[in-house]
Amino acid sequence: MGVNARDLATLTVDVERFAALRDAVPPGALAVAESGVRDAADVARLADLGADAVLVGESVATAADPAAAVGALVAAGRRDVGAGPVTAGRRDAGASP
Numbered sequence: 001m002g003v004n005a006r007d008l009a010t011l012t013v014d015v016e017r018f019a020a021l022r023d024a025v026p027p028g029a030l031a032v033a034e035s036g037v038r039d040a041a042d043v044a045r046l047a048d049l050g051a052d053a054v055l056v057g058e059s060v061a062t063a064a065d066p067a068a069a070v071g072a073l074v075a076a077g078r079r080d081v082g083a084g085p086v087t088a089g090r091r092d093a094g095a096s097p
Contacts, residue, residue: 001025002055006035015042022050040076047077 003025005017013036025031033046034055043054056073063069 001029002032002034004034018046018051019049025050037073040072043073043076 003018003021005013005015007014015036018031018033022031030052031050032053032055033049033051035057037043037046037054037056038059046054054073054077056070060066060069060073
């Protein structure tokens with residue numbers, strides 16, 4: 001389920017919208033943070049807030065090196081890989097790697 005940080009009427013972006021609405025995403029649904037994702041720090045912050053995925057557009061499309069930009073975003077989202085599954089941004093207790 002996507003949580004769009006962009007107000008589609010005004011096109012303004014509220015980067016706190018995902019944090020405010022994350023708990024409204026039903027259990028079992030993937031929580032996707034949409035819009036306003038500029039860099040790896042944003043991806044890491046959104047993951048900490050419970051995002052299972054992010055939708056990125058402008059920052060990659062306008063990057064001098066789009067492949068490197070995507071690589072940095074993916075690395076930020078996978079910073080816990082190998083330590084066990086992450087569900088809704090929180091490590092599952094007792095999960096095996």
